[in-house]
Amino acid sequence: MSSPLLPIYARADLAFERGEGVWLVARDGERYLDFGAGIAVNVLGHAHPHLVRALTEQAAKLWHTSNLYEIPEGERLAQRLVDNTFADVAFFTNSGAEALEAAIKMARRYHSARGEPERFRILTFEGAFHGRTLATIAAGGQPKYLEGFGPKVEGFDQVPFGDHEALKNAVTPGTGAILIEPIQGEGGVRSVPPQCLRGLRQLCDERGMLLIFDEVQTGVGRTGKLFAHEWSGVSPDIMAIAKGIGGGFPMGACLATAEAAKGMTVGSHGTTFGGNPLAMAVGNAVLDIVLAPGFLRHVEQMGLLLKQRLAEMKDRHPAIVAEIRGQGLMVGLRTHIPNTDLVAAARRQKLLTIAAGDNVVRLLPPLIVAGAEVAEAVNKLDAACVALEAQIKAAERGAAE
Secondary structure, X not given: OOOOOOOOOOOOOOOEEEEEEOEEEEOOOOEEEEOOHHHHOOOOOEXXXXXXXXXXXXXXXXXXXXXXXXXXXXXXXXXXXXXXXXXXXXXXXXXXXXXXXXXHHHHHHHHHHOOOOOOOEEEEEOOOOOOOXXXXXXHHOOHHHHOOOXXXXXXXXXXXXXXXXXXXXXXXXXXXXXXXXXXXXXXXXXXXXXXXHXXXXXXXXXXXXXXXXXXXXXXXXXXXXXXXXXXXXXXXXXXXXXXXXXXXXXXXXXXXXXXXXXXXXXXXXXXXXXXXXXXXXXXXXXXXXXXXXXXXXXXXXXXXXXXXHHHHHHHHOOOOEEEEEEEOOEEEEEEOXXXXXXXXXXXHOOEXXXXXXXXXXXXXXXXXXXXXXXXXXXXXXXXXXXHHHHHHHHXXXXXXX
């Protein structure tokens, strides 16, 4: 029987009924170690008691009022984000794509309010992923996401990843901003070196442009800092976040300095569901844990342990693993074989991982992961590599015969 769902996902033949920390339990009772975390979303794992309590308590009181009225928990969450980042203001959304849309509109409005509406163009980078709306697929510039959806939204100019001269040459009088992920997630866990982020900050300051960071996947503790750009010592003017801030509940935010946001006046933007009481209760609960003393240090330590164990595994399986990338608990394995083969082999070992661009397998565990679970995940990956090597050898023997 065919599914009534729109057939746009290549889903694995696997369904889960409950989660426990870093584990997911399938409908047949099998337990899977979750090193995908819903694509970097479940930062506190599954069924975290503090999140469950916050959500259920709020659900018993009030779900939705709209932004026609004050939402006190939203004010509180915005203040906490402002207090712990570069930002002066926050706008809440339901997703990362909506947060990026707000960031793009804010950048354009900033220049328009200054009497330079022609400065609406934004420089982006090849391999980037910023969302699935018409504007954000144009910002990402990847042909596979643009194909068949008509004319590309105007105003985005891609430059090669890591090509500094191409970047400088691409700046025109119409360029108003630069948009970049500190670490490309979908693009293959490709990190932007801190000195490059500092260079972008300097370039924007020199040319009167805004610097926008997409921290939808890298933010909320994923790299061992609250936000990945903190490792570079520079701050953006605007930043889009999502995924981890909701801990599994759909929400995002656009953060900005007062200067960058000054064009956004009453009526210039809005959302029906963004910042609803349920989302705000969960967002505050996530920050309760992530901002607690020692939490980010734990992420950094587990990230180092994971990389060390993976380096040892790479030495054992040089025909499978080509390179280890990333920071904190955002790690990528570039493979010599198709990355989907390793994802499938790991799944057979009851380990969940995620494929990315540049033939990379992503490891994005919940940030509460413990050392024993890191070790178990690497053991499962090791077993997956052994199985794949056996398949390769059997195929070679078959071809020789």
